[in-house]
Amino acid sequence: xxxxxxxxxxxLIAFMMTLVPMAAFAEAGVADRSRSRVEIDTQSAEANEDxxxxxxxxxxxxxxxxxxxxxxxxTSRGTNSGDKVWVGTTEYAxxxxxxxxxxxxxxxxxxxxxxxxxxxxxxxTSNNSGNFYVAVxxxxxxxxxxxLYDYATGTISAASxxxxxxxxxxxxxxxxxxxxxxxxxxxxxxxxxxxxxxxASATTSSKRYEMVATDTPARANGLDQYExxxxxxxxxxxxxxxTEVRFSTSSNYxxxxxxxxxxDPAGYVKIKVAATRANxxxxxxxxxxxxxxxxxxxxxxxxxxxxxxxxDNQLVAKDSIFSFKFRLYxxxxxxxxFDLPEGTSLTGEELYQNSSYGNVRLDAxxxxxxxxxxxxxxxxxxxxxxSVKESEGDISVEIPIRATxxxxxxxxxxxLNSGKSAYINYKVQTQGAVTxxxxxxxxxxxALGGLTHEPTVNRIDAAxxxxxxxxxxxxxxxxxxxxxxxxxxxxxxxxxxxxYKVGQFQATSDGSDAGVVTVTAxxxxxxxxxxxxxxxxxxxxxxxxxxxxVTPVNGDAVIVAQLVDSAGNPVALGDANDPRVEFQAxxxxxxxxxxxxxxxxxxxxxxxxxxxxxxxGSGVAGTVRLQVVVSGYVKEGDTEVYRTFTGNTDVVxxxxxxxxxxxxxxxxGSNVYVSDNQAKYTDTPPFNQDGRVYVAVRxxxxxxxxxxxxxxxxxxxxxxxxxxxxxxxxxxxxxxIVEAGVTREYTSDASAQIIGEGRVVLPFRAIGxxxxxxxxxxxxxxxxxxxxxxx
Numbered sequence: 001x002x003x004x005x006x007x008x009x010x011x012l013i014a015f016m017m018t019l020v021p022m023a024a025f026a027e028a029g030v031a032d033r034s035r036s037r038v039e040i041d042t043q044s045a046e047a048n049e050d051x052x053x054x055x056x057x058x059x060x061x062x063x064x065x066x067x068x069x070x071x072x073x074x075t076s077r078g079t080n081s082g083d084k085v086w087v088g089t090t091e092y093a094x095x096x097x098x099x100x101x102x103x104x105x106x107x108x109x110x111x112x113x114x115x116x117x118x119x120x121x122x123x124x125t126s127n128n129s130g131n132f133y134v135a136v137x138x139x140x141x142x143x144x145x146x147x148l149y150d151y152a153t154g155t156i157s158a159a160s161x162x163x164x165x166x167x168x169x170x171x172x173x174x175x176x177x178x179x180x181x182x183x184x185x186x187x188x189x190x191x192x193x194x195x196x197x198x199x200a201s202a203t204t205s206s207k208r209y210e211m212v213a214t215d216t217p218a219r220a221n222g223l224d225q226y227e228x229x230x231x232x233x234x235x236x237x238x239x240x241x242x243t244e245v246r247f248s249t250s251s252n253y254x255x256x257x258x259x260x261x262x263x264d265p266a267g268y269v270k271i272k273v274a275a276t277r278a279n280x281x282x283x284x285x286x287x288x289x290x291x292x293x294x295x296x297x298x299x300x301x302x303x304x305x306x307x308x309x310x311x312d313n314q315l316v317a318k319d320s321i322f323s324f325k326f327r328l329y330x331x332x333x334x335x336x337x338f339d340l341p342e343g344t345s346l347t348g349e350e351l352y353q354n355s356s357y358g359n360v361r362l363d364a365x366x367x368x369x370x371x372x373x374x375x376x377x378x379x380x381x382x383x384x385x386x387s388v389k390e391s392e393g394d395i396s397v398e399i400p401i402r403a404t405x406x407x408x409x410x411x412x413x414x415x416l417n418s419g420k421s422a423y424i425n426y427k428v429q430t431q432g433a434v435t436x437x438x439x440x441x442x443x444x445x446x447a448l449g450g451l452t453h454e455p456t457v458n459r460i461d462a463a464x465x466x467x468x469x470x471x472x473x474x475x476x477x478x479x480x481x482x483x484x485x486x487x488x489x490x491x492x493x494x495x496x497x498x499x500y501k502v503g504q505f506q507a508t509s510d511g512s513d514a515g516v517v518t519v520t521a522x523x524x525x526x527x528x529x530x531x532x533x534x535x536x537x538x539x540x541x542x543x544x545x546x547x548x549x550v551t552p553v554n555g556d557a558v559i560v561a562q563l564v565d566s567a568g569n570p571v572a573l574g575d576a577n578d579p580r581v582e583f584q585a586x587x588x589x590x591x592x593x594x595x596x597x598x599x600x601x602x603x604x605x606x607x608x609x610x611x612x613x614x615x616x617g618s619g620v621a622g623t624v625r626l627q628v629v630v631s632g633y634v635k636e637g638d639t640e641v642y643r644t645f646t647g648n649t650d651v652v653x654x655x656x657x658x659x660x661x662x663x664x665x666x667x668x669g670s671n672v673y674v675s676d677n678q679a680k681y682t683d684t685p686p687f688n689q690d691g692r693v694y695v696a697v698r699x700x701x702x703x704x705x706x707x708x709x710x711x712x713x714x715x716x717x718x719x720x721x722x723x724x725x726x727x728x729x730x731x732x733x734x735x736x737i738v739e740a741g742v743t744r745e746y747t748s749d750a751s752a753q754i755i756g757e758g759r760v761v762l763p764f765r766a767i768g769x770x771x772x773x774x775x776x777x778x779x780x781x782x783x784x785x786x787x788x789x790x791x
Contacts, residue, residue, distance in 0.1 A: 078105025591622025
């Protein structure tokens with residue numbers, strides 16, 4: 001009985017022993033996995049390289065006594081993520097398993113525990129936002145095998161990895177504060193190109209850059225590409241990774257490889273762009289309120305054609321400067337623009353040697369005997385200057401005084417290697433007795449503190465032969481009617497290294513004196529007077545956009561872009577000292593499936609009139625939301641500041657749009673006009689003079705379906721539709737009309753005149769009404785509309 005009782009007691013003791021954990025038999029002073037623990041110290045922080053998330057580890061033995069040994073740490077993001085592990089200010093390097101792709105993330109960190117209470121705080125910093133897990137273990141052999149990493153990722157248990165614990169931590173996305181074009185080059189298929197920052201401030205959230213012009217830009221062939229690198233950081237310069245950046249282009253002719261891309265862990269994002277039409281375009285990257293824009297240049301894929309832009313059969317005064325223009329076109333029919341600084345001049349020889357622009361060869365096929373103009377102009381190093389105007393990019397050929405030294409007929413040919421040629425014919429004639437002078441500026445308005453270009457003064461005889469006056473000769477005296485609004489320079493003057501030419505007008509910097517001013521030029525030799533009105537503008541506020549009410553699908557909508565002040569009055573940037581102006585238009589939204597084409601006109605017009613145009617086309621009905629950006633340096637008091645002005649509007653396209661066929665619309669100051677829903681170009685935009693708006697006769701007549709002929713001897717333009725013939729003679733206000741054999745006369749309130757490069761102009765109403773069109777004038781938009789009868 002006693003033995004049975006003893007056996008029962010021993011059996012009970014044995015059973016109770018099975019209920020006691022093995023830890024009760026663990027060695028004191030040695031880390032015990034089941035007694036130690038991991039707690040969250042800092043669960044969330046911003047991913048900005050400075051802020052830390054952290055866990056606190058307590059390393060205890062079986063009796064909960066503090067232990068000073070090593071603990072091993074792994075994270076679910078791995079040792080290849082760029083995260084950093086810290087204890088206090090000490091950074092711990094990761095211990096990697098091997099160089100194999102399978103093991104590159106599965107490493108760990110070895111952290112000593114030295115505190116008297118057996119604790120250690122392990123901190124982690126990162127540039128990458130998101131949730132992740134931290135696992136802590138006590139067995140280095142298992143950590144070295146990768147088991148601790150597997151425990152962090154949740155693929156094995158704590159017991160298998162000898163893990164103390166596992167906690168989830170979070171890095172929140174760092175607040176972006178700056179988006180920039182990274183580095184100082186743009187990589188392209190044809191090399192690396194320098195860029196420069198033209199932003200107003202280093203701290204602005206809207207940055208602007210431009211590619212420095214190069215002789216060999218990427219070609220607009222749809223294949224050549226630029227790769228632009230942007231970097232997104234916080235305002236403190238800390239990279240912001242894994243964040244979406246949106247891309248847009250200023251024209252559908254330039255296409256980005258993607259609409260959105262995410263930044264990498266270091267905040268970088270790269271994007272490639274290509275173009276199908278030669279021009280300069282803007283690529284814009286946007287993230288939240290941060291943006292960066294870079295201007296990229298695409299050159300022509302090849303020069304295939306050349307056309308005369310100036311009037312043919314001009315009458316040129318002997319011993320005067322004569323200029324005319326050609327325009328180059330590529331294989332797609334797009335104009336090829338020179339991209340050289342404004343005012344750059346090449347000789348005929350340099351132009352011929354320039355393969356980038358088709359090796360244009362200039363020859364004088366017809367010339368009087370004894371003239372200084374050589375037959376082979378393309379070989380002449382100094383006889384002829386080929387000037388390049390940046391804003392237009394055309395070839396502007398200038399024949400100097402010494403080469404208009406003989407009366408007679410001339411013909412110059414501009415030929416390409418492709419075999420295409422263009423010709424200009426002109427007649428040099430001695431100017432008769434001077435009957436008057438004309439005065440004109442490139443500008444119609446000038447901003448506060450701004451400066452106009454040097455004016456053009458021509459002497460004119462009774463036959464309309466004009467001869468440009470050399471202002472430095474002192475024969476022309478200038479004055480201004482209101483000295484409070486500015487001054488006109490009466491002699492060449494240099495102040496603080498800046499040279500002011502005779503006739504340039506300098507506007508006041510005082511906004512209280514803004515308004516219209518009249519400049520007067522007096523020809524002291526011929527007792528002739530001419531005047532010109534300039535508007536001294538208040539500070540520019542925004543861009544006012546005026547689109548047509550509705551445009552047919554596949555038609556061209558021409559939108560007027562006018563800089564205005566805070567009161568809505570038209571203004572101009574107007575400072576010839578700094579002609580840099582940037583003009584871009586973006587389609588913010590388009591009809592679904594639409595291919596939208598956007599072309600901007602001459603940006604330099606914002607310096608002169610403050611007005612230019614945008615042509616928009618869509619192949620799908622709906623609304624195109626247009627955003628326009630005009631940027632440039634302006635004077636604010638005595639300080640030059642880079643400013644950006646914006647505006648937006650809706651352009652409506654319809655499959656059922658009616659009422660616009662048979663309509664001609666022209667805009668004062670704009671080279672683009674619309675005829676029967678199609679945008680067209682004239683080198684002589686409508687202009688204001690003596691309170692009247694003048695238009696060139698030729699584009700109006702051709703829009704009405706009339707042929708146009710010019711009689712040099714009688715200085716008469718003949719326009720004929722077949723049933724209707726009009727005769728306009730320079731110097732006469734009378735238009736002779738012959739219709740169905742009956743002759744009648746229409747008398748204008750001003751005579752026809754020749755301006756610029758031989759264009760005959762008339763007051764806008766006279767030419768329209770003489771053809772029998774209804775003429776409408778919109779003073780707000782400065783627009784002339786000619787409508788056929790019945791419309």
